Amino acid sequence: MPSISDGLFAGRAGIQSHGTAISVLADNISNSNTTGFKATRADFADLLSGSIGGGASSGVTVGSGSSVLSTTTIFNQGTFENTGRNLDVAINGDGFFIVEDALGSSYYTRAGNFKVDADGNLLNQNGYSVMGFPVGGAGGLQSLNVNTVNTNDVSTSEVTVTGNLDATAAIVAPPATRSPTNGAATTTFAGLANVGGEDIFSTFVDVFDSLGGSHTITTFYFKTANNQYTVRSYVDGSDIDQATSPNATDGLPYQVHGTVLQFNTDGTLLSATDEAGFANPVTIDWSGGATDGSINLDFSNFSQFAIPSSPSSISQDGTGGGQVVSFSIAEDGTVFAQLNNGQTTTIGTLALARFSNPEGLARTSGSLYRETITSGEPVVGLPTTGQFGALSPQSLELSTSDLASDFIKLISLQRGFQGSSRIIGNIDELLNEVVNLL
Numbered sequence: 001m002p003s004i005s006d007g008l009f010a011g012r013a014g015i016q017s018h019g020t021a022i023s024v025l026a027d028n029i030s031n032s033n034t035t036g037f038k039a040t041r042a043d044f045a046d047l048l049s050g051s052i053g054g055g056a057s058s059g060v061t062v063g064s065g066s067s068v069l070s071t072t073t074i075f076n077q078g079t080f081e082n083t084g085r086n087l088d089v090a091i092n093g094d095g096f097f098i099v100e101d102a103l104g105s106s107y108y109t110r111a112g113n114f115k116v117d118a119d120g121n122l123l124n125q126n127g128y129s130v131m132g133f134p135v136g137g138a139g140g141l142q143s144l145n146v147n148t149v150n151t152n153d154v155s156t157s158e159v160t161v162t163g164n165l166d167a168t169a170a171i172v173a174p175p176a177t178r179s180p181t182n183g184a185a186t187t188t189f190a191g192l193a194n195v196g197g198e199d200i201f202s203t204f205v206d207v208f209d210s211l212g213g214s215h216t217i218t219t220f221y222f223k224t225a226n227n228q229y230t231v232r233s234y235v236d237g238s239d240i241d242q243a244t245s246p247n248a249t250d251g252l253p254y255q256v257h258g259t260v261l262q263f264n265t266d267g268t269l270l271s272a273t274d275e276a277g278f279a280n281p282v283t284i285d286w287s288g289g290a291t292d293g294s295i296n297l298d299f300s301n302f303s304q305f306a307i308p309s310s311p312s313s314i315s316q317d318g319t320g321g322g323q324v325v326s327f328s329i330a331e332d333g334t335v336f337a338q339l340n341n342g343q344t345t346t347i348g349t350l351a352l353a354r355f356s357n358p359e360g361l362a363r364t365s366g367s368l369y370r371e372t373i374t375s376g377e378p379v380v381g382l383p384t385t386g387q388f389g390a391l392s393p394q395s396l397e398l399s400t401s402d403l404a405s406d407f408i409k410l411i412s413l414q415r416g417f418q419g420s421s422r423i424i425g426n427i428d429e430l431l432n433e434v435v436n437l438l
Helices: 006-030 403-436
Strands: 040-052 060-073 080-082 089-092 096-100 106-109 129-134 158-166 201-208 214-225 228-236 253-263 269-274 282-284 293-298 303-305 310-316 324-329 334-339 344-350 352-354 362-364 368-370 379-381 390-393 395-397
Touching (some): 006 040, 006 060, 158 201, 158 214, 201 310, 214 293, 253 282, 253 303
Parallel strands (some): 158 293
Antiparallel strands (some): 089 390, 096 106, 096 129, 201 214, 214 228, 253 269, 282 293, 324 334, 352 379, 362 368
16 A cells, blocks of 8 residues: 655656656757757656555555656757858758668768768768769669769750841841861851851850860851741861861861741741751761760741840750869759859759658667657658658758747756655655654
């Protein structure tokens, strides 16, 4: 049957449970500036020792103190700090970054303060590899390396020019140029600048061969009839392998493509027809040992209105042989590398993991979590897809520890700890009175 001495054990249990809760609170406070930290809560429960007067249903149940049955990590969204650093990224919504240690063990974190080692490997602050889906990878998760430039993107395969061609321009006859179909024609001009006169509209774009070499394709737009433009693209003869194309001459233009754009009377494009002897994609026999280039020249987005000819956009998909000079991460997790040749290439995409019960994750040091049976298996996906959150580039998620709330809780826990201590002291005095009765 319970007695007054059971109060000693209740006091002891109170000291232990409140001491544990204070430790949890102290951990929250000490991590108030830890990136991606999620605050933890101590969950109290009561203890029972027995009952007075028989069964618990008919007698008076007496407790024997309290205990901390578990600690719960509260996965609330943290606020963001804009850092301006390209390798800092925060998750706005559900998901965890996936990192892997040297032994291949996977961990999960909300801390996106990444770094790069001397070999270009993308790492977290523990030195673990950040996992994602590299461009050209096997389809599964792999470590990301920001110095890896996809070789499939080095050479140019697509050039797109968009703009307007002046419907009021004068009708002219394009000059003869050396090309695969009219290589015997005599040129009477010194270089590309003299292909057309002052009133001839032209655009240019730098493209890349398989070795990363840069070549300039200059395109001239000749109005050859009403509602019709003849479009011819050239490179300098020095860019062509003259062993296989003897008609190419250094310093003289070499035509690589020709097309006729036919417009409707409302200014929209009716058709684009390749000139005789030319095909699209264009095959260009580059000099310098590079593989023959295959480039699709797309002029299908041109219009013809009575305003001056001008391009609205010019793009090409090659990256060349540049070196990586900086990095950036987009909201959808795409990791880009900026090259010293002015081009941008895609390295890969950061992966995120979701759990059916994130509170079941086991916390480890270094702002990391491990999968457990309680958490369930990770579901891996891409940012902004399904239920995965978007990324906030150049930002970090701050700790969810609330100092004001924590110190208020600390006062309450301190009172509970002191009260439990006082119980032991008071019962000791009462027992001493009983001893004095003898």
